Amino acid sequence: MAVNIERGLTVNLTKQNLKDQMLVSKSSVKPLDESEKKQISIKKEETMKNNSRPVGKTFTILAAMIVVALMTGTTLFAANATQTLTINATVSARAELTLSPSSISFADASPTTSPTIAANSTVAVSANVRTAANSKATLLAAVSGDLTSGGDSIPASNVSWTASAGPFIAGTLNKTTAQSAANFANGSGSYNGTYTFTLANSWSYNTGSYAATVTYTLTAP
Amino acid sequence: MKNFLKTLMTITAIAGAALILSSVTFAASSPGTLTINATVAARAELVLAPTTINFADSSPTTVSSVPADNPVAVTARVRTGKATAATLTVASANDLTSGSDTIPISAVSWTASGAPFIAGTLNKASAQSAATFGNGSGTYNGTYSFVLANNWTYNTGSYTATVTYTLTAP
Numbered sequence: 001m002a003v004n005i006e007r008g009l010t011v012n013l014t015k016q017n018l019k020d021q022m023l024v025s026k027s028s029v030k031p032l033d034e035s036e037k038k039q040i041s042i043k044k045e046e047t048m049k050n051n052s053r054p055v056g057k058t059f060t061i062l063a064a065m066i067v068v069a070l071m072t073g074t075t076l077f078a079a080n081a082t083q084t085l086t087i088n089a090t091v092s093a094r095a096e097l098t099l100s101p102s103s104i105s106f107a108d109a110s111p112t113t114s115p116t117i118a119a120n121s122t123v124a125v126s127a128n129v130r131t132a133a134n135s136k137a138t139l140l141a142a143v144s145g146d147l148t149s150g151g152d153s154i155p156a157s158n159v160s161w162t163a164s165a166g167p168f169i170a171g172t173l174n175k176t177t178a179q180s181a182a183n184f185a186n187g188s189g190s191y192n193g194t195y196t197f198t199l200a201n202s203w204s205y206n207t208g209s210y211a212a213t214v215t216y217t218l219t220a221p
Numbered sequence: 222m223k224n225f226l227k228t229l230m231t232i233t234a235i236a237g238a239a240l241i242l243s244s245v246t247f248a249a250s251s252p253g254t255l256t257i258n259a260t261v262a263a264r265a266e267l268v269l270a271p272t273t274i275n276f277a278d279s280s281p282t283t284v285s286s287v288p289a290d291n292p293v294a295v296t297a298r299v300r301t302g303k304a305t306a307a308t309l310t311v312a313s314a315n316d317l318t319s320g321s322d323t324i325p326i327s328a329v330s331w332t333a334s335g336a337p338f339i340a341g342t343l344n345k346a347s348a349q350s351a352a353t354f355g356n357g358s359g360t361y362n363g364t365y366s367f368v369l370a371n372n373w374t375y376n377t378g379s380y381t382a383t384v385t386y387t388l389t390a391p
Contacts, residue, residue, distance in 0.1 A: 079300070081265040081388040085272055085293065087329060089317055089369055089380040092278040128282060133322050133376040190281075190373035220377075 094130040095137060095220040099123050104197055111201040119197040125168060125181075130188045131220040138219045141171065142178035149208030156212055158200040168193040173214060181216060188220075264300040265307065267388040269293050274367055281371040289367040295338060300358045301390040308389045309352035313343045319378025326382055328370040335363025343384060351386065358390075 104119040129137040146153040160172040167182045168191070182191070274289040299307040317324040330342040333351075338361070341349045352361070 077263060079263040079265040079390045081267040083267045083269045083272070083386045083388075085269055085274065085311075085384050085386065087274055087276075087289075087317065087367070087382045087384065089276040089287075089324060090278045091319070091324075091375045091377050091380065093377045094278070094280060096280060096282055128280075128373040130373060130375060130377055132378070133320075188374050188376045 091130060093132075093220045094128075095218045096126075096128040097139070097216060097218040098126040099216060100126075106197075106199040109201060111203045115201050116198040117201050119199075122164075123195045123197065125191075125193050125195055125216075127167075127182065127184075127191045127218050129184065129190070129218065129220045131186075133187045135221045136186045137182075137184040137221070138180065138217075139168075139182035139184070140178040140217045140219075141173065141181045141214050142217065143173045143175050143212055143214045145175055145212065147210035147212040149206070149210040152206040152208050152210070154199075154202075154205055154210050158202070159197060159212075160200070161195045161197045164194040164196070166193075167191055168195065173212075178217070261300060263302075263390040264298070265388040265390040266296075266298040267309070267386060268296040269386060276367075276369040279371060281373050285371055286368040287371050289369070292364040292366045295361075295363050295365055295386075297352065297354075297361045297388050298359075299354065299361075299388065299390045303357045305391045306356050307352075307354040307391070308350065309338075309354070309386060310348040310389075311341070311343065311351045311384050311386050312348035313345050313382060313384040315345060315382055317380035317382040319376070319380040322376040322378050322380070324369075324372075324375050324380050326384075328372070329367060329382075330370070331365045331367045333363055333365055335361070337361060338363035338365065348387070 101121055101123065104121055104123060106117045106119055109117045127137070127139060131137055143156045143159075146156045147159070148154075156173040156175045160170070161181075162170045163181075167184045169181060169183055171179045171181060173179065181195070184191075271291055271293065274291055274293060276287045276289055279287050297307070297309060301307055313326045313329075316326045317329070326343045326345045330340070332340045337352045337354045339351065339353055341351060343349065351365075354361075
């Protein structure tokens, strides 16, 4: 390490120098003469000039700030942060069927004047289906037996129905084979309609209170 | 004894001279300044947790709005000017898709807890605001709760979509 004391004297601060300097008396230090003082003054002015460079200084600060910004990955003016959110939804095959009312009745009537007997009520049907886009639901009406009253019976095939609107279709009950009650298009959907039932009347029916249960099955494959 | 005194005086004189010399020759003081600079740049940090949510299958008849399996915790850290406000938008470029089947992304909506986060509905045409920040910097925590509008018209499938949240500190 060296300290320039502006007098052309360089003192190396080693242990030995310190020892030597301690032995130098105060009188050996030569006072500054006028020319030396002038030289020091000039050097001070030059130093001040060198230190007062606003453009260079500003440039240095800006460069440093840019470097810091680049290193930290930020900008000086605006910042964005993004985050993604993945949304998953599961839609499974699903079918819901509603019949209302769930019981209908055919009143007694003369086969002569009423060859077909209308049911006491239409049946509202609602079918909600979720299925694949390229597959279609089915709706079947199955009856396991004829209408019975004790040992008497009326053929189930004497009961038929009409439908108010698509995809519901008209048909006739069949105790052997379940009957289609709708022709659905491919894919999911919600459908509403009505069935209107009639019973083919006949003089051959024995008196009695007949009943049968029909099972409707809506399937969403 | 005389020599001893002489020696002592000599040592004392040398020591005194050394002290004077050192104070004249080596001691120096100079005022110094320290300039401290600190840069606070615009900065934004956004954290969503979890980053995936799921809507389970359910009957539209009984569940008209399907809640997601989890709420999404949101943390937004913002550094901006005291006269400017950050923004948080959510962009969804596409509908929920499963092969060629779709569920409109607008069927997904959310509620928010904790200001400045706000409720909204996804829209694939334009990014939606998800928060209304006040001016200046801050840290904000809240949660989003998502629901899917259920409908019988959805075909079966496993649907997915990715939405992007962008927090901007101007």
